[in-house]
Amino acid sequence: MNNKFRTWIKEAVNRMNGEFTSDTILQSIIANNGNKLYVGTASAIGWLLCRLPNVEKVRDGVYRRKKK
Numbered sequence: 001m002n003n004k005f006r007t008w009i010k011e012a013v014n015r016m017n018g019e020f021t022s023d024t025i026l027q028s029i030i031a032n033n034g035n036k037l038y039v040g041t042a043s044a045i046g047w048l049l050c051r052l053p054n055v056e057k058v059r060d061g062v063y064r065r066k067k068k
Contacts, residue, residue: 001048004038005029009048013055019064022046 012028013020022045029039049055049063056066 001040001044002038005040005044006048008033008039009045010052013049013052013065016065019058019062021061021063022049025049 008029009025012025012032015028016024022042025045026039026042033039046061050057054066055063058064
């Protein structure tokens with residue numbers, strides 16, 4: 001996974017309200033940045049979402065931002 005894609009994932013998470021999936025994040029990235037060479041897969045997004053400090057896993061494949 002490259003740094004551009006990581007940055008786009010973090011930006012997309014900040015735009016999300018409520019629960020979301022890695023597919024939702026991927027669609028948001030493509031809508032904002034286009035389908036470029038740097039765009040990865042939904043499974044790569046899920047891998048990073050499990051490691052972000054501001055994201056919590058609700059159930060299998062479903063995430064939400066942590067409340068501050």
